[in-house]
Amino acid sequence: MSRSSQKRTLSTCCAVHVVHDGFSDVSYVLLPLLAQSFGLSLAQVGMIRSAHRVAMAAFQLPAGLLAERFGERNLLAIGTLVAGVSFVALGFAPGFWAILATLFLAGVGSAVQHPLSSTIISHAYPDEGRRVALGTYNFAGDVGKFAFGSIVSLAVLAGIAWQVPVVAFGLAGIAAAVIVFFNVRDTKRPSRRGDARKSAAGGWGIRDRTGFSALCAIDAVDSITRTGFLTFVAFLLIARGLPEGWAALAVPLILVGGMAGKYACGVLAERLGVLRTIVVTELATGAGILATLVLPPLAAFVLLPLVGVFLQGTSSVIYGTIGDLVERDRLPRAFGLVYTIGACCGMTAPLAYGVIGDAIGIEATITMAGTLVLLALPLALLLRPSLRLARSPAA
Numbered sequence: 001m002s003r004s005s006q007k008r009t010l011s012t013c014c015a016v017h018v019v020h021d022g023f024s025d026v027s028y029v030l031l032p033l034l035a036q037s038f039g040l041s042l043a044q045v046g047m048i049r050s051a052h053r054v055a056m057a058a059f060q061l062p063a064g065l066l067a068e069r070f071g072e073r074n075l076l077a078i079g080t081l082v083a084g085v086s087f088v089a090l091g092f093a094p095g096f097w098a099i100l101a102t103l104f105l106a107g108v109g110s111a112v113q114h115p116l117s118s119t120i121i122s123h124a125y126p127d128e129g130r131r132v133a134l135g136t137y138n139f140a141g142d143v144g145k146f147a148f149g150s151i152v153s154l155a156v157l158a159g160i161a162w163q164v165p166v167v168a169f170g171l172a173g174i175a176a177a178v179i180v181f182f183n184v185r186d187t188k189r190p191s192r193r194g195d196a197r198k199s200a201a202g203g204w205g206i207r208d209r210t211g212f213s214a215l216c217a218i219d220a221v222d223s224i225t226r227t228g229f230l231t232f233v234a235f236l237l238i239a240r241g242l243p244e245g246w247a248a249l250a251v252p253l254i255l256v257g258g259m260a261g262k263y264a265c266g267v268l269a270e271r272l273g274v275l276r277t278i279v280v281t282e283l284a285t286g287a288g289i290l291a292t293l294v295l296p297p298l299a300a301f302v303l304l305p306l307v308g309v310f311l312q313g314t315s316s317v318i319y320g321t322i323g324d325l326v327e328r329d330r331l332p333r334a335f336g337l338v339y340t341i342g343a344c345c346g347m348t349a350p351l352a353y354g355v356i357g358d359a360i361g362i363e364a365t366i367t368m369a370g371t372l373v374l375l376a377l378p379l380a381l382l383l384r385p386s387l388r389l390a391r392s393p394a395a
Contacts, residue, residue: 005185009124010133012183013117014140016080019176020113021141022148022169023083023106027052029149033162034099044096051100055107057343063112064336067119072332076116077181083109084173091167115335120184122323122331128270131320135266138316142259205330211386212325212334216341218278218376219318223345225373226311229289230254231350232362232369233304239362242297250304257305258312265313266320274324274387275380277317282376284310289370293363314376315342325386 031045040048067075086106093099118134125133148169155165206212230251237247269277288307292300319338326334357365 017141018144022144025145026148051104052107059111061336064332067332072116073184079109079112081177087170091163119331131266131269135316138262205327208386214382223342224349227346228353253304254308257308261309261313266316278380281314
């Protein structure tokens with residue numbers, strides 16, 4: 001693939017990531033507006049949010065499997081179209097059940113985005129530059145989260161009904177689907193040699209099961225730590241005496257650092273190597289989390305963006321390494337599996353840490369999170385033989 005085609009593919013996938021992650025996280029801003037407009041109970045609000053997240057978690061792996069038959073580009077365009085149309089419909093929803101249905105369908109449409117865009121980028125950058133490209137792609141998703149939520153907030157402050165930006169987002173999704181179809185090369189490629197390889201690898205194309213399992217375990221540990229800390233860091237700071245108004249800014253500060261970290265850690269992995277980067281980022285994550293327990297509250301608050309760099313940045317290294325461990329024709333299902341593992345951990349970790357926090361206290365719970373992330377270090381060592389076998393230049 002030519003350099004210009006690579007850049008066009010990456011820029012298109014980044015734009016799609018902006019749209020889909022914007023769809024996903026704008027609900028945090030929309031939920032109180034929907035509750036006020038339609039008189040929803042807290043249980044109904046929870047069901048609405050869960051419907052979108054469950055749909056995304058449940059359909060990522062099927063999306064990877066279907067893409068092997070219909071092509072990553074085609075399914076990505078269709079999923080983006082479904083999500084866009086769903087948001088247009090949300091702008092005209094008459095009540096709770098319509099909102100629930102449209103956001104569930106939006107989640108189904110968005111489920112294709114992470115595994116298929118990651119696959120398309122990995123195909124476009126098969127060797128050098130893959131981790132930087134995926135880091136750039138991950139950065140774009142955070143831009144969408146901030147942009148869509150900010151647009152709705154500013155629109156409401158300006159006296160504009162929430163339906164207007166929601167419909168506009170839906171139209172942007174429809175336009176993104178068209179751009180994907182015409183701007184990304186069709187990646188559906190029949191391969192006889194691929195069939196031979198998949199029969200030897202159980203249909204998943206995994207070159208080394210030990211290494212791939214270790215990578216999935218690292219992703220699970222990383223996701224559990226990230227979602228647990230993001231959920232309860234504000235409670236920790238309040239418990240340590242920081243004013244609630246300041247503590248409310250904790251997660252945005254971490255996410256700002258994470259935006260930079262997702263790109264920076266991709267670059268670091270290309271130059272320092274996968275194993276060294278994982279060790280550095282996970283050690284820094286654990287040290288940063290534990291530091292919030294011992295530093296003065298204000299100093300801990302100021303440290304949060306730096307913690308976010310490492311807390312969020314490891315994911316770029318993980319996703320950029322999948323292409324080293326899986327055959328090219330089986331990347332969609334591999335990405336679908338890894339993203340599904342992360343999504344499931346992201347849904348269960350806050351509940352588990354919440355139960356633990358009620359039992360032993362918030363500070364002991366954060367200590368557990370900061371210590372648990374260190375389990376990624378021995379797991380990283382299991383990757384060494386696999387990366388050597390793959391002859392990865394970044395290993």
